[in-house]
Amino acid sequence: MAGYVIDRDDYLRRLRLIEGQVRGIARMIDEDAYCIDVLTQVASVTSAMRSVGLGLLDGHLHHCVVDATTVDAVCGEKKIAEAVMAIERLLRA
Amino acid sequence: MAGYVIDRDDYLRRLRLIEGQVRGIARMIDEDAYCIDVLTQVASVTSAMRSVGLGLLDGHLHHCVVDATTVDAVCGEKKIAEAVMAIERLLRA
Amino acid sequence: MAGYVIDRDDYLRRLRLIEGQVRGIARMIDEDAYCIDVLTQVASVTSAMRSVGLGLLDGHLHHCVVDATTVDAVCGEKKIAEAVMAIERLLRA
């Protein structure tokens, strides 16, 4: 079971908001909005997306990694190695 | 005139792709996809959004800031202060 | 036991290199080096520091978090909550 299941509706709501913000940025560009105002929205989407990522990671560590570790040490190690690579991708994104 | 005008269609196309990616992440969560796969998509959206931000900033510096500086030093200074604050928001996002 | 113990010498070596790089940046500024060259070094130190952070986090998750989880679920949960906060600080830094 995915780690985010309990908060699924919350994630879907946040992603709908982000989708609306991305569409809003396209509209701003279409209407010649001032660059700096567009950039403020871009930073806001990036930040909202990072929060979603951190939340998913939190759920993953709390559920999937803990479960795997309890069942089997080798399996837990693999899950952690995988999670660290995901954290690295978030940090470098 | 906004700094992104020449590349407007390119930005609109990239934002449509990002919007589709955000919708894809919602679908993955709705279908219980594996957390790490969702996180990979989150990092990809964040990275695509950063590229859009960098492109807009590049256009802004090349057009708006250069124009303002050529017309009037004080006005140029203000534009640069404003751009630096936008860069800071992108860095901290 | 801290998660980084096995690689302790490697961390100390990398931190000495970073320390030298920071001193090098001070020297560049003292000698009026070109701003862009200084900025390249700043990005390099930030990147090296992030790698140290990721390494420490990896060690922490592999050792401390796995150990805590094996001993006691509540304790494991606390360790993970703490690790997620540390990841957030790295992401926002």
Place this chain on the structure above:
Amino acid sequence: MAGYVIDRDDYLRRLRLIEGQVRGIARMIDEDAYCIDVLTQVASVTSAMRSVGLGLLDGHLHHCVVDATTVDAVCGEKKIAEAVMAIERLLRA
């Protein structure tokens, strides 16, 4: 003249603090400090380094780029392209 000249002493002071922080992290690792406490210091150094980078960039745009633009449009364009690449390096670091 480099853009940071007026604030040179301030940069040198901040870099000495960062250098001391990096040395402090090495000491923490040498003394088996708790991983999470070390990570907090790593995030703090990364953040301080980013602030130095932003300050240098601000000085560079205000001085070098404005000067180049006033003298010669082509030269100004080159300086801006170079600054945008430096911003990208900071963002990806």
